[in-house]
Amino acid sequence: MRIPRIPSSEIAPEALYWSRREWLASVGLGAAAFAIPGCLEAQKDDLKPTPYDLVTGYNNFYEFGTGKEDPKENAHTLRPSPWKIAVEGEVKRPAVYDLDDFFKGMTPQERIYRHRCVEAWSMVAPWLGYPLGDIIKRLEPTSKAKYVTFITLLDPVQMPGQRRGVLPWPYIEGLRMDEAMHPLTLLTVGVYGKPLPNQNGAPVRLTVPWKYGFKGGKSIVKIRFVEQQPRNTWNIAAPNEYGFYANVNPTVDHPRWSQAKERPLGQFFMKPTLMFNGYADQVASLYTGMDLRVNF
Amino acid sequence: MTEGQLIRRVIKPVLWAAGLAPLGWQVWAFFAGHLEAEPVKGMEHFTGQTAIVILCVTLAVTPIRRLTGWNGIIKLRRLIGLFAFFYALIHFTIFLTFDLEFSFGDLWKNVVDRPWITVGFAALLILTVLAVTSPQAMVRKLGKRWTTVHRLIYLAAGLALLHFFWSQKKDISLPLKFAVVVAVLLGSRLILRPRTRRPRTVARADLRG
Numbered sequence: 435m436r437i438p439r440i441p442s443s444e445i446a447p448e449a450l451y452w453s454r455r456e457w458l459a460s461v462g463l464g465a466a467a468f469a470i471p472g473c474l475e476a477q478k479d480d481l482k483p484t485p486y487d488l489v490t491g492y493n494n495f496y497e498f499g500t501g502k503e504d505p506k507e508n509a510h511t512l513r514p515s516p517w518k519i520a521v522e523g524e525v526k527r528p529a530v531y532d533l534d535d536f537f538k539g540m541t542p543q544e545r546i547y548r549h550r551c552v553e554a555w556s557m558v559a560p561w562l563g564y565p566l567g568d569i570i571k572r573l574e575p576t577s578k579a580k581y582v583t584f585i586t587l588l589d590p591v592q593m594p595g596q597r598r599g600v601l602p603w604p605y606i607e608g609l610r611m612d613e614a615m616h617p618l619t620l621l622t623v624g625v626y627g628k629p630l631p632n633q634n635g636a637p638v639r640l641t642v643p644w645k646y647g648f649k650g651g652k653s654i655v656k657i658r659f660v661e662q663q664p665r666n667t668w669n670i671a672a673p674n675e676y677g678f679y680a681n682v683n684p685t686v687d688h689p690r691w692s693q694a695k696e697r698p699l700g701q702f703f704m705k706p707t708l709m710f711n712g713y714a715d716q717v718a719s720l721y722t723g724m725d726l727r728v729n730f
Numbered sequence: 731m732t733e734g735q736l737i738r739r740v741i742k743p744v745l746w747a748a749g750l751a752p753l754g755w756q757v758w759a760f761f762a763g764h765l766e767a768e769p770v771k772g773m774e775h776f777t778g779q780t781a782i783v784i785l786c787v788t789l790a791v792t793p794i795r796r797l798t799g800w801n802g803i804i805k806l807r808r809l810i811g812l813f814a815f816f817y818a819l820i821h822f823t824i825f826l827t828f829d830l831e832f833s834f835g836d837l838w839k840n841v842v843d844r845p846w847i848t849v850g851f852a853a854l855l856i857l858t859v860l861a862v863t864s865p866q867a868m869v870r871k872l873g874k875r876w877t878t879v880h881r882l883i884y885l886a887a888g889l890a891l892l893h894f895f896w897s898q899k900k901d902i903s904l905p906l907k908f909a910v911v912v913a914v915l916l917g918s919r920l921i922l923r924p925r926t927r928r929p930r931t932v933a934r935a936d937l938r939g
Contacts, residue, residue: 488767491767492766492767492768496900496901500899500900500901502766502767502768503766553899555767555768555771600900600901601900671900672899672900689844690844690846690896690897691844692836697768697770697771697828699767699768700767700769701769702769702770702828703828703831704828704829704831
């Protein structure tokens, strides 16, 4: 197979830290590819990480404002250290942990995951995190624990966006126990080999790569094991638009737009969205027999 | 300088420059790499909001005229209105190019299935009709009906606002601000009556907006 010629700026390690001006070069490439549709396919390098500036400069984190560039601008008020995380509910040893103790003895792993926002944009991020399943095993949930709820910090001083009632605060997300135990699911503490920037959900967030991005609760202060399916924030805010499962699914449209395609950050044209965001082989069996149109 | 000269030599060139400035900014942002991380969404938001801003300016002509008694301002309204149409058309073209990739089947599906697209598309159609009927020749040809046709701008403004509201995920504060502006501009017409009372037939033929 002939290897396509790639400008050195695209493969050098510095490529990870493109400046905006260099990013233009990639846009230029994109424009050139427009003329020759075949090139678009050749360019589709699926797991090439999205530039750091984009991963950390374009975020949905309403606690710091509803604009995508607001979190980077405003999240400096968050104090991610020291940080405590409370474990409660259907668990043998409920407790409040210092974050350092919470991960004691474990080594974070780098996972390069696709990230698909429900708004039809996408990126690839080299996360650094701990498999949630390993942590849950240590916490010893009881047999009644059927779901896990993740609760974001509630503090309008540190999170000025919470002074507006644009969403019910604090932000809540949840997973079914088998989803939480799945080896792909991470408690993420870093990206690009560095601690998470505040705007990405420092110091600890959830990453569930086969689900839409809003399932990944940020700046988590509480993990609660429960018997009943919890209601997640976006589902409460707009139940006809956002479900509990929120599995990436190109065949089930959002009421206002198609989910069949996605636009990688920084690019002009869209590419097809993959079932379960490309992780179908690993996770499809979790949903056998479920109507994904109903459980969207 | 007579008023006519002032309009031709000063005001209209300034309006042209102001009207093209947003486009110039976008073109510059494109080449300088200053578009948003989602460049297409960024361009769509920018051109859509520009269209609504200019639509508001168009709707401000009549209140300004009645407030100041400067009737000459009416000669500027067509140019301003055409710029609103221009940006609405660019907004739509970006959507057609990058989101739909020129699939007219997808366009039809969107217009039929998604109310927020339906109302936005309807607003664009109205603005198209208004643009097509804007030349002097069409004004003369349509006579009194011209005024009736061009009252559709109120409907276009309402539909454009609805499109803006329904496009929002949760935070409606921005479209709300525009809605307040439009409400003030339309409401002012009820309070500010035309300054010079003329015989009814003449008043009707006048290009009220």
